[in-house]
Amino acid sequence: xxxxxxxxxxxxxxxxxxxxxxxxxxxxxxxxxxxxxxxxxxxxxxxxxxxxxxxxxxxxxxxxxxxxxxxxxxxxxxxxxxxxxxxxxxxxxxxxxxxxxxxxxxxxxxxxxxxxxxxxxxxxxxxxxxxxxxxxxxxxxxxxxxxxxxxxxxxxxxxxxxxxxxxxxxxxxxxxxxxxxxxxxxxxxxxxxxxxxx
Amino acid sequence: xxxxxxxxxxxxxxxxxxxxxxxxxxxxxxxxxxxxxxxxxxxxxxxxxxxxxxxxxxxxxxxxxxxxxxx
Numbered sequence: 001x002x003x004x005x006x007x008x009x010x011x012x013x014x015x016x017x018x019x020x021x022x023x024x025x026x027x028x029x030x031x032x033x034x035x036x037x038x039x040x041x042x043x044x045x046x047x048x049x050x051x052x053x054x055x056x057x058x059x060x061x062x063x064x065x066x067x068x069x070x071x072x073x074x075x076x077x078x079x080x081x082x083x084x085x086x087x088x089x090x091x092x093x094x095x096x097x098x099x100x101x102x103x104x105x106x107x108x109x110x111x112x113x114x115x116x117x118x119x120x121x122x123x124x125x126x127x128x129x130x131x132x133x134x135x136x137x138x139x140x141x142x143x144x145x146x147x148x149x150x151x152x153x154x155x156x157x158x159x160x161x162x163x164x165x166x167x168x169x170x171x172x173x174x175x176x177x178x179x180x181x182x183x184x185x186x187x188x189x190x191x192x193x194x195x196x197x198x
Numbered sequence: 199x200x201x202x203x204x205x206x207x208x209x210x211x212x213x214x215x216x217x218x219x220x221x222x223x224x225x226x227x228x229x230x231x232x233x234x235x236x237x238x239x240x241x242x243x244x245x246x247x248x249x250x251x252x253x254x255x256x257x258x259x260x261x262x263x264x265x266x267x268x269x
Contacts, residue, residue: 012229013241070241100221102214104228104244107221137215141222182229 007119011112011183014075014105019063024053026074027095036098038158039134061090062117066109075100076109080117080126088124089169090117101137111183114175118189125169131156132164145178146170210251217250 009016031040032052038044047055056063061083066076076096083090092113096106117123127149135142142148146168154162170179176189208217214224224247228239247253 012232012238013244068241099245102219102221102224103247104221104225107225111225138220138222139218140220144222182225 007116008112008183008185008188009116010069011108011185013069014066014108014112015069016064016066016078016112016116019056019065019077023065023074023077024056027056027077028052030097031077031095034098036101040095041093043156043158061121062113064113064116066105066112068105075105078109078113080113083121083123085122088122089127090121090123091127091129092117093128107138107141108183111179112185114170115180115183115185115189118172118175122193123172124193125171126175127167127169129165129167131158132166133158135166142166142168145174208250210249210254212250213248214250214253219250219253 031037032042032046041055042052056079059081061080062078063080064078065074066078067074074097076094079093080090081093092110094106094110094113096109100106100109114126117126147170148166148168150167152165152167155165156163172189172193173191176191180186180189214220224244228244232238243256247256
């Protein structure tokens with residue numbers, strides 16, 4: 001019988017921790033009041049404080065904050081939601097501090113979260129949805145690691161035009177083979193889900 | 199590892215966004231450097247990359263401990 005290990009929450013530069021009410025103000029500052037708030041799910045609208053918090057927890061499976069190990073500075077809010085264990089998938093959403101979007105921290109935060117999800121839950125793949133104007137921020141990652149499974153054309157309005165809305169996924173095998181190594185957990189994610197009898 | 203490929207329009211003063219560099223590229227580069235040198239790249243270095251010139255500075259300074267590398 002092999003020993004079970006806790007899911008990894010510590011990466012090369014970051015650690016994951018559960019979201020707490022103390023994080024709401026940081027999320028509001030970035031996702032509602034910040035210069036880049038039009039990129040987040042509210043798209044520049046200002047929900048009531050109650051609606052803002054309810055939106056965070058609606059249908060959530062895991063809500064984490066990725067913070068730097070060196071100074072505990074929050075880097076990103078990561079949410080897994082709409083889990084479907086019958087079919088082995090869920091969706092994720094990411095709200096990153098704009099300062100870190102084009103830094104190694106954002107990719108490590110997402111990678112560590114994906115590894116956490118794949119070691120904690122019997123998921124085959126993880127979906128995310130994004131308008132095309134956000135996808136350009138991580139286009140190489142999208143093309144290298146993900147599969148675009150759907151595209152709603154001219155779906156979302158922003159700045160004078162309608163943008164496509166992309167539905168993409170990343171598989172357990174890609175997370176096991178490539179993502180886990182990047183966040184310092186090579187070999188930690190099973191490529192296949194096995195059944196172990198006691 | 200992802201790369202920029204052949205881009206004739208690239209100039210050294212482009213921002214990372216203009217050049218199409220994303221976070222995955224940066225973390226792959228950082229991990230490759232750390233794994234090959236056995237050293238850890240510091241936060242001060244990694245959070246202040248805005249242009250390709252910053253990246254050039256970053257790579258040229260890898261042997262300089264004063265530029266943010268931690269043992």
